[in-house]
Amino acid sequence: MVTWFENQIPKVVLAPSFVALLIFVYGFIGWTAWVSLTRSRLLPKYDLHGTIQYKKLFSSPRWDTAMENLLVFGVLFIVISMCLGLLLAILLDQKIRVEGALRTIYLYPMALSMIVTGTAWKWIMNPGLGIEAMVRSWGFESFSFDWVINPDMAIYAIVIAGVWQASGFVMALFLAGLRSVDGEIIKAAQVDGIPNWRIYSAIILPSMAPIFLSAFIVLAHLAIKSFDLVIALTGGGPGYATDLPATYMYAMAFSRGDLGQAASSAMVMMGVVFAIVVPYLYSELRAKHD
Amino acid sequence: MTDFAPMSPAATQNRNSDVQKLALRWLLFAMLGLFALFYLMPLFVMVTTSLKSLEEIRTGSLIAFPRELTFEAWRTAWSGACTGIKCEGLQPYFWNSVLIAVPAVLLSTGLGAANGYVIAQWNFRGANLIFSLMLFGCFIPFQVVLLPMAMMLGKMGLAGTIPGLILTHVIYGLGFTTLFFRNFYVTIPADLVKAAKVDGAGFFRIFWSIFLPLSLPIIVVTVIWQFTQIWNDFLFGVSFSQAGTQPVTVALNNIVNSTTGVKEYNVDMAAAIIAALPTLLVYVVAGKYFIRGLTAGSVKG
């Protein structure tokens, strides 16, 4: 029947993407999950051996460092980016004439590749010729800023570059949020004689809770996936002082030839991402249906 | 005349609060200016360093303007710098990135538009489930598909090729492009499709004559988003390419981290700017759409 065929067209159009989604996303996740339960080394093996890879993973000091780094980097990156982004948004919200230009300046790093960002900051923070040398040449001979090559501090160097790249984006999100607050509420508060800072802290910021949440989700997601920035800035070093789960996984997969470890570390990464994202997406989808 | 009138306490207070206001205003501008410097400094350092000679870099200060402008570093970065064993500069890899990004952006945008149109306007049983699956797919860390994708590309004979990278970017970009178009089309009243159906138009006719002409803003947003994502990608590039098919980000990283010879910081910076130029250009020309994509990508639904 003609109408029957017509009714199938939308499904036919969606079908290739759906099949791709099933194979390349969900099928592949399944494959990785499976391999993470095997003794695969250089080549994948498909006999299940329980959680042996995960045991090995969690007893590996290098993975320990990577998870610790993720925690330090993630917390600092998210907190500083949020605070800085919020501060910038509030400052920009004071009816500044050059707002457009400033916004452009604060946000442009988001258009850059993490590799470019890493390259630039690596040069700026390089102790021999960068900031350290510059400050010393001003007469502060004992000034030291060697974070990129200092195993204890290198992770903080990555935080600086990460914040530089992402805080402008948080600013843009918050600024849009500030602008979407109902103007009449603010007018009413002004008429009531409530000081400006109170209007922000008591009225505007609480109404932006959903934006805080999405900013958090995006930043957390960025932090967990961070790979290029570390590669470009420190290469995971010195040693593996700045390894993150993403670089650990890559090293296992492509330089160490340990597929089992690569797969299990990828699964842990996905677990962390989903622990953060799934409740959020679930509530979003549900809110939409109501 | 007010100048000679004795000042009332209220007037003094006014004067005081005016001064306070002015001071606050200056403080505000000072802070905004300092932050602007913080964000601009790396770009400034990159540009000035790329225009200095190595000699000047070694002797001069990080933030000094070049005493003598030289474009030597740019020439080297473009056509002479070494990425590992080869020394042909960034140029071939820049074109690789173009060859990857252009088809991948077009394909993923086109498919995203069709998917979004179906999901938003031709809702059938299960369409919402598919959309939810796609949405979750946007969030997976790509590490979890890296190994099987490498094997799949090998099986398809696409390992280390540009078509392989195009395919990868199209597949893993589909979630976001579909999301963009779906969220745009869902705001268009369903009556429009009904009216067109009564007028005798079918699925493709309605898309082509009614929806596509409406879609310019969201097409721009999607194209910019996808272009930025694909151009700036490193993970897929470094995992699925081989010598000769690497995108510009991978080549840049290789130049910067190549251990042979003298470290040429000016060349590194020139190369970094070259690699960043296309996306920066897009940002400067169409910043509004760039921001819209960023916020649309994060504020779902």
Place this chain on the structure above:
Amino acid sequence: MAPILDIKNLYKNYGATEILKDINVAIEPGDFLVLVGPSGCGKSTLLNCIAGLEPITGGTIDIGGRDMTHVSPKDRDIAMVFQSYALYPTMSVAKNITFGMKVRGVDQATQERKLAEVAAQLQIEPLLNRRPGQLSGGQRQRVAMGRALVRDPKLFLFDEPLSNLDAKLRVSMRSEIKKLHQNLGATMVYVTHDQIEAMTLATKIVVMKGGVVQQIGTPAEIYNHPANLFVADFMGSPAMNLIPARTRRNGKALQIEIERAEGEPMVLEGEHSGELPADIILGLRPEDIAEAGFRSGQKVQAAECRIDLVEPAGADTYVVSELGGRQVTARLHAETKAQPGAMLDLAFDLGKVSYFAPDTGKRLN
């Protein structure tokens, strides 16, 4: 004459929810059928089913004598006007109107001739090159009508076309639609939640609630002989008074007893040949209760009632009194001397009365 639209035993489910239940409607060529009911009653869904925009679960739909149950909208020979107008936003007014002909491959000359005809008929010639975004609500409405008219279909379908217009424009567009119907002699199916629109436009009304047809009839039938309490309450403004009462037989005479706020219950002499239950609901429209002495007739009976509220409305004055525990509205002449709190003799025209069963809500006379 053969019906031009014939719906038989139509059912429509969404999953397990029944949206439409056993709908049976038929109309003749030239009819103006109005589907009316509160929101969510299924009237728009029914219209969409007639258009073929929604598949149906059971039953058949014939249009022009052909079974169209499974035919796609474009082949049903219908045209439709939507509540949101659904004008194609990127096309000019002219292109909006000719799109359907273009899709169907009508030649350019015919397209232009028909466009000119319709534009003249609706007086939208100056708008032809504009985009829908540049038009006012009333102008969009006209364009949407033009898009339907140009097709010259067997059946026109209207989905609440006036509900987005302001009150004044709505009234003038209403009479234009009525004129159009009279001039074209076309068959129309029209959905609205506005019972005044239904009364003024229809040759036939279908009152719906909860996916079930409550009553089908001419506007006069629906107004004067509502089939149940729902129809009685829904059609007419102000609504029909529905007063709880008790009946008893006194020989041949039927006595109807109604509680008053003060004093003894009032007793009216009714006339009904059949059996009536002891408790009934008495339906009287406000215009069937008048000031005593201003209404005559065999079946008019007066009783003294306390007036609680007086609402002058210009042409008439409405007064409210409590009867049978309900607020009962009477429509008096404008110069009435009625005062709130005072007693007034009201005349009840029992010739127009409806009796309903309180439990089933069904009409008894």
